[in-house]
Amino acid sequence: MLVLGADGPGEEPAPYFFLSYAHTPKNHPKDKDPNVWVERFYRDLCAHVMQLTSLPAGVPAGFLDQQMQPGEGWQERLSQALASCRVFVPLYSPRYFRSEQCGREWFVFSTRAAHHQARSNGASGSGGIVPALWVPIPPTELPQPAERLQFNHAAFGDDYADEGFYGLIKLRYLRDQYERAVYRLAKRIVSVAEETCIAEGDPHQDYGGMPSAFGPPGPARAMEISILACSWSDLPAGRGRECYGPSPRDWNPYHPTTARPLADHAVDVVRNLDYRVRVGEFEAEAERLLAPGPPHSPGLLILDRWALDDPHRRELMRRLGAADRPWISVMVPWNREDPESGVREDELRTATEEALAARLEDGGGYRSPSGGVPTLEAFSKELPGAVKAAGKYYTAHAPTFPPEGPSERVPRVLPSGIGYGAGLPASTTGDAGQALGNADKEERL
Known part of the structure; x- marks a missing residue:
């Protein structure tokens, strides 16, 4: 564990803030390191944070x-x-937003913030993220995770909003504006740190296996999340009310560890993968989702096994399993710490397996392992893979829209090269190649 002021064996002091930036490559090997200006900015920011806090000696103000x-x-x-x-x-x-490394750093921290919010049911707010402009970016080029922050950069000064820290640090006449903007950023970092107090994450997670928070350039991708779960009005016999609410979207299978509905937590994580998210109830929208035809968007179904106690819902799952809908990934949370889970686990697991048996076949679509997803942490780790699979199957099955007008002839690979004609017979390929080689020799002579 990393703690402030830690000095035990194998422990590192925890940084107050993490500076995430995209490296600028050299134009020529003999050029000076172009990232030296980022390092200077980082040192100035650390100096202000040290002055504004009571960090003990040996604790780094930041990480670079x-x-x-x-x-x-x-x-x-x-x-x-x-x-x-x-x-x-x-x-x-x-x-920055084209860097997979930066996107991975953003996803790791934002998922940690989402876990903290799920445990505490706190307001979403900034989630401990304080953006800074190195070079101004048009709002239309921001991915979903950055666009949702809605940070007012002009609060640090008009020159900063127009030029960014790189412009302020390079232009001498803006030196005062640079000092002012760095100081205001340091104050903002300290203020957010004191307001949020995000719980520590897992320092041993597989960082290299984490996805990027930034999707491909262009319009944000869509993802539809559907919930099939019980509510207070239709709980099966022997099932308590603690994990439920007035609607299926209130379902919280990891109660009391978490304080938020699982649908809200899933939305936070999927949005941090650069998707626009729509949430609905599967039972109410089943006819649309199961209708024949190509998909309108990738989807994710989060299934409460207790809901399969109802025959109508079991039939809906059978229809999903039988239909060719691999672009709808299925995740099945199952909290074994819930004292009621063990009573009917075998029965409800069998019902789930029977309904989704087709998902075990290649190309059948993603589904959680048969044992279910036991914890919120496990759910968050599995979720990116389920989203990725849904996107992959959606791309394979989505309708295509070729341009209007007459089609052009497609060039073919011929024995004598690439062209539109019939080409030479395969048996003459060697002769044609020899003729071309002789012609080349004559031209060089």
Whole structure:
């Protein structure tokens, strides 16, 4: 565990903030490191944070990957810093949102913030993220995770909003504006750290296996999340009310560990994968989702096994299993810490297996392992894979829209090269190749 002021064996002091930035490559090997300006900005920011806080000696104000030593396990260090820092500071630039490394850092921290929110049922707010402009980015180019922050950069000064920190640090006449903007950013970092107090994450998570929070360039992708669960009005015999609410969307299978409905937590995580999310109740929208034809968007069904006590819902799951709908991934939470889970586990597991048997076949679509997803942490780790599978199957089955007008002839690979004609017979390929070779020789002579 990383703790502030830790000095025990194997422990590292936790940084106050994590500076995430995209490396700028050199134009020529003899050029100076273009990232030196980021390091200078980082040092100035650390100095202000130290003055504004009571951090003890030896505790770093921030984390920057340039501080890591050669041969050091960089994935382990990044994972530890992201699991323990109090604030995440993404440094926006045109390269930032095209960097998979930066997207992975954003996803790891934002998922940690989502877990904290699920446990505490706190307001979403900034989630411990304080963005900064290295180079201004048009709002239309921001991915969903960044667009939702709605941060007012002009609060740090008009020159900062127009030029970013890179412009302020490079232009001498803007030196005062640079100092002012860095100081205001430091104050904002300290304020957010004191307001949020995000619980530590897992420092040993598989950082290299984490997805990026940034999708491909262009319009945000869509994802439809459907919930099939009980509500207070239709609980089966022997099932308590603690994990439920007035509607299926209130279902919280990991109660009392978490304080939020699972649908809300799933929305937070999927949005951090750069998707626009729509949430609905599967039972109410089953006819649309199961209707024949190509998909309108990838989907995710979150299934409460207790809901299968109802014959109508069991039939809906059988229809989903029998239909060719692999673009709807299925996740099945099952909290074994729930004292009521063991009573009917075998029966409800069998009902689930029978309804979704087709999902075990290749191309049948994603589904959770038969034992179910036991914890919120396990659910969050499995969710990106389910979303990725739904997107893959959607791409394979979605309708295509070729351009209007007459089609052009498609070039073919011929024995004598690439062209539109019939080409030479295969038996003359060697002669044609020899003729071309002789012609080439004559031209060189």
